Amino acid sequence: MSDYTYDKDESGIVTVTLDMAGQSANTMNARYIPMMEEILARLQTEEGLTGVVIASAKKTFFAGGDLNGLRRIDSAGPESLAMFEANKAPFRAMEKLPVPIVAAINGAALGGGYELCLACNHRIVVNYPSAVVGLPEVTLGLLPGAGGVVRLTALLGLEKALPYLLEGKPAKPQAALKEGMVDEIVEARDDLIPASKAWIKANPDAHTQPWDRKGFRYPGGDALHPRVRQTIVAAPAMLYKKTRGLMPAPEKILDIAVNSMRMGFDAALRVESRGICALAVTPQAKAAIGTFFFGTQAIKSGKVRPEGGKWQATSAAILGAGMMGSGIAWAHASAGLPTVLKDMELEKAEKGKSYSAMLAEKRVQRGRMSEAQKDALLAQITPATEDAAFAGADIVIEAVFEDIDLKEKVIGATFGQLSENGIYGSNTSTLPISILAEFCPDPSRFIGLHFFSPVDKMKVVEIIMGEKTSQDTLRKAYDYVQQIGYMPIVVNDSRGFFTSRVFSTYLDEGMALLRDGMSPVAIERAAWIAGMPVGPLAVHDETSLVLSQKIRKTHEALDKRLGVDNGLGIDMEAGNPIVDAMIAQDRGGRHYGGGFYDYAADGSKSLWSGLSQFAKGNGSVAVEEAVDRLLYRQAIETLRCLDEGVLTTEVEANLGGIFAIGFPAYTGGAIQFIRGIGIDRFAARAKELAEAWGDRFKVSPAALDRLRDSAELAA
Template sequence: MTDFIYEKDADGIVIVTIDMQGQSANTMNEGYVPGMDEVLAKLRAEPDLTGVVFASAKKTFFAGGDLRLILAIEKSDAETLHYIEENKRPFRELEKLPVPVVAAINGAALGGGYELCLACNHRIIADVKGAVVGLPEVTLGLLPGAGGVVRLTKLLGLEQALPHLTEGKPVKPQAALKIGMVDAVVDSVDALVPAAKAWIKANPDAHAQPWDQKGFRYPGGDALHPKVRQLIMAAPAVLYQKTRGLLPAPAKILDIAVNSMRMDYDAALLVESRGICALAVTPECKASITTFFFGMQAIKGGKVRPEGDHWRAKSAAILGAGMMGSGIAWAHANAGLPSVLKDMEMDKAEKGKSNTATLADKRIKRGRMDAAKKDQLLSMIVPATEDSAFEGTDLIVEAVFEDIALKEKVIPASFAMLGEDGIYGSNTSTLPISILAEACPDPSRFIGLHFFSPVDKMKVVEIILGEKTSEDTLRKAYDYVQQIGYMPIVVNDSRGFFTSRVFGTYLDEGISLMVDGMNPVAVERAGWMAGMPVGPLAVHDEVSLVLSQKVANTHKALDDRLGVDSGFGKHNTASKAVCDAMIAQDRGGRHYGGGFYDYAADGSKSLWSGLDQFAQGNAKIDIQDAIDRLLYRQAIETLRCLNEGVLRTEVEANLGGIFAIGFPAHTGGAIQFIRGIGIDRFAARAAELADAYGERFALAASDFDILREKVVVAA
């Protein structure tokens, strides 16, 4: 029993401490079921047994299922069902022990870990950092298949259980106690086992679960209760509004939770097992596990980070107190990084700092921050108008307007203030870092740091390597981005880099659909049905048509200056034609009073009636064609970035696309979207779109070699 430490005290209470060997967290690995069977056999044979306490030797309590094993499931067949049933069987046997069983939760008990707790008679959690409970399987395209759906519905009732089952958010100790997900909270890990033993001694007969006792009633009422029946009728529509029908897991969870109330307990557990078998083989599940678990692990675990000691900035300067600069100042303050916020005029610098006060006030209003924390944040930001205010700083983030001439003036003037080991980052969305680096006295310490707007919500930074950027600078930039709690996505230098290139294709394809004759309402609907956060016309208004025009003009001017044809945005012909025409009609976007939409004083909006002037055809475009055009266009551009070496790994392609651009999360990202469809099927569909709608969808067979060879998978 190397994975389970078995100790019996003088009072007949057995402490089972889970300590899976060779791994940092306890999981349902290959040794889990044999180990639990051995524990249960020993408990059943134990003379004078009075109680059982499950504890953990790890920092977490129990991390649940082994996702590598689940990812390897290829068929929803009898063998898969047996695997699932075997993993959950020990929990049912635990419930049948003739003594009380207590879970002593010292850290995170998520997924299968919390399902173990649910099979216990009493749950005690330590109110310490990292201690949470919950069932996050839905976020990985799965359902809690080790009894979680059935038991939580019985424990809390349908109304209270559904949000935790269909959203999967972790719950901290005090909140979990209030909800009823745990029964007691102690203030330290050391107090857990004594509290568990005390409860067992005080409740020697509390060994039958409520749902195994005669006369059990669901909290809030059973499936026939009027209030519950009303909930059951409304829930599918509410769920569809949130998922758009793109996520099979929440719908399956709802179905099983409701029907578990209408059948025998053990039968409900079997239905639950069949449900997870069906979900485990879906593209959505494979995509979610690949991207959101293993992909995130690769980023957080430093698999794409240059080797070397970790670096931490102790001071920073931000040049430009506009929307981006003030947002970066907020991010720094929130992470405890003191920063000078510099602008040409003090009132502008002060206004930039006030953005942090505004964001803090919103959080105070929602109960997520107090006045003392606000004061602390504001103390981290020092407005200034002179470079000397940040002499010797560890980090400079240049966030002035997207104007190459201005940046080339600011960079050399401010670089002298950088500390000996500091790095200089330029916040730019499209301008080549290698060209900007020519203005830097030491280009090896110069790097691109592309933040996204609004900075307080878009927690991802595109790190762009210039031709002369050193690995040491990349390592420091990577560590800095993680220091402030953001996700780093590393790309090589290119016009538009990765995110701006791909985002531009989404905007352009939306306009192309409109030009082809599709009703603008249907265009926006196609974006919604595809799973994009906002329709292409609406989001274009938010970023502004004027900005799109400026970007195009900037790159044309840059081409003229360098005497080259970069080909940047060469396929975005619809955007160029329509945006120029709309701006000429004073329709520059939301900030300019109106664009694709008209905006009313009460905050409502409606599509501009003048858009029909741009329809050059009257094509009856199938809605699926429209959805595919919006998604394939982005996926194809992402694949091009991968082939060109702009993107370095599939992991960064997928996560960057989701978190920076809004590529539909259920796909697992653009490259995983291609893999989920199948490379050959995707290529065939892209060829169909190219034949019907133009060369922007055209790909050569060799473009897919990089995926077939699997040479860029970081995880």
């Protein structure tokens, strides 16, 4: 069975339609090179050939490289180099054909797909939002290794090419045309091939690529042009500020893009091949491919979703118009889900809606939303004070304060407003769902839906299963989270669940370092070096020390109610005394005027000089030691969650840790961090930390054994 069709018309133009058998997309799999060699052999011997159109029979144009194959590469030696060279050779052969070639882009052309387009003389795209083009390899710890770095730099010039190479963002048709990434737009897929043939007939001699023409000059100037030289000098520092030196792919891409301008085109292509060889074997690439591609695909495809038909909520209610409730209302409205936002006072409910108005207005000012779209979005939110306003809602989300007595009252009073097949979610961050479910008449329809602040930016929801939550409710909750455009992470019930447990260890370890005498500046610097988005002291100010104390007291009350001691199970010996002392000195966090930091009227901040009072040690903690303490503490707690069955998959452990907590993305997530270091090496280092700093770093040998025996890697 052929993977393509080959059709020559009466004018001598051949249309090659890629249609790889047995798969939903055209990819660079094991059949790709033989297919391309066969196509090229036919074209090179075709009599009367006047032009070539490359098209696709799939919904997408071309999906790019075989990431499973890339993950298996374990050597950057000659064999790997030969493989990458063979992979890109057909594109160079295309450029040598004596007739013009047009890419008829009917859908997404990303990675290798867009590299195929770059090897064509003309690129025509259909004007559909899904027909994006780009080179996202950097997001997977790689570089575009089939000519993408070299060709895009030559096509656009260094300044315009770098954002697409270093950030990996795709471009929709109009943006791609404006940037010069495509040359023409048509309105319908049926117009692609006629437009391609028309261009070939109008440009019969346009078969030599710009970079193969004598006297070619890079758009915007070559490497010696003053403006380009300025970019070359400034780019490394700007890049380091973003990557902190933790991600080798952007640095490699920048190096190749700059140096490709200083050498011959074919030599530059070979340097590019060496670059992807070197990157493919790095831990960062292995982690990124496993977590950000295969892991995300597993979540999107519903790997942990119960079987059953797709469910969609048509109406919703949010109880509590505070920061979280207002944020969830925004998420609903943005997805077109009509929502009642209820609070005890209409003024508070209206204020909650005004949060969405503020976010929408910012988008209007930035040209990302029209006034009509803003009005339509805000029309989805109805402020209310009465339960009757949301009678028959498909989903009700309780988002009141983290107070078990208050939640008991609210849940019991509002559960009856659900539609017959509706579900009830609690936005609690730490309280056990199984206990909260006791307050409603049907615990099988009760589930945890833990959003993260700020909701408009943190696009992940922790779904918590109670003891009596049904699989049907889980299925509906999973579908609801995806319906509003968020990533679902499913966990089982426990005190603190997964994310709050791990996040609290990060905050506590920051305070433990403070107690041990490390300078506050050095603590925050160590977190920066580790790859955390915000230092533990700064993020604690944002979430507020007052909230930390409230949560602790709530759990102490729950412990008393259940007759247990420290049911949360997390050692907060260092943090609790510091939190209490800070609050006693009116240092409750940013919202309260100051915490670990002082905040100036102009928006600047500086570490509070009074933090030295908490130092008990001699300040001899090395920065490298602090980096390990911050990362290992979180990784160990994540492993405990996995071992206890709170987490059921490594995929969710990794993605949840990155997107909800901010665990460094370059590691691929906390469990992949352990695997990347090596389980035995991780265990040895954890033992050293435990001996030096306490039992909170102890790791269960059985948990490590189960991880060692598990077949599930990052994907």
